[in-house]
Amino acid sequence: MADKLSNNYVNETKSHLKRSNLVLLVCDYDGALLQPSPDGGEGHMAETVHDHLEKISAIDAVRLAIITGRSPLNMREQVQIPNCHYLCNHGLEISGPELNFRHSVAEKMREHVHEAANTLRVQLRIDRAVVEDRGLTAVLNYRNVMESHVSSLMAKTKNLLANAVRERKIRIEEGRRTLEIMPAVDWDRGKAVKMLHHTLRAEYPGSQVGLLYVGAGGMDETAFKYV
Incomplete structure (x- = not known):
């Protein structure tokens, strides 16, 4: 990961964001937003992290999304953030302001x-x-x-x-x-992020919609490939 985060990578990312009128920020819930439990149990979201997410979701030029393997019901119980998209069950179910989707197959x-x-x-x-x-x-x-x-x-x-x-x-x-x-369907986190990204691009025609993905697990790789 250290090799990927070179100065060129950081500069290219900054340039990409500067060119964007709207930025879609997708965060993996368990891997990026939760503090791990020292005893190996259920992690938890720090209050400061929740506060930062609420502030981010209030920015007009940002659309916040959280992706997770958890169910929609579990996510509604765990975290409530205004104007946030939730990509649950690894993106098989998506809910939010511009999109409500469940994989039919x-x-x-x-x-x-x-x-x-x-x-x-x-x-x-x-x-x-x-x-x-x-x-x-x-x-x-x-x-x-x-x-x-x-x-x-x-x-x-x-x-x-x-x-x-x-x-x-x-x-x-x-x-x-x-x-x-x-x-056993042809679907993964990358395809889910692509669907949301394309939905936003259609919702805001003529706008440059940037994309940032924050995750650290093996199942995030398909999303990184799309980004």
Whole structure:
């Protein structure tokens, strides 16, 4: 990352923003906005971070978006920021002032995700491994699993879900001490950011709409490629 943030990179970014009439700022919720818990549990957003986001969302020339693997319901409970776009379930669901979207094919495959989550919940039986069904996606969280059990957990999980993956009912993505269970559709964070970016460009024809993406996880790579 240090190599990427060279003086040329910073200068090019500044130049890009100066040419823009409107800037779309997309932040990964768990990776960029939350303070990690020292015991490996649920992170939290510092009050100062929330205050800064509210100030950013009030700037006329900025559109703020938060992207996350969490469900829309969870995000509404966790953080409420005026005029913010929420790209939930890794962008399969998008809500905000200019766009309300739910991936229709992923919606039809919801039952496959539910079955996978239920299979893990019933059969995995590894202490401190938590399975959460988020609707269009699910997640296996193993942040608190003993390190000596992680390799066994990964192998057992992939074995339990192998048929569903092979039949293209689901796909599995690795997160930060999580396994993300996704519907097997041609969609990712990059495509979600592209949709929102193009929506804003159509909403403001003739304007230069810049884009900044802040994230640190493997699932953010598709968004960085689009940016």
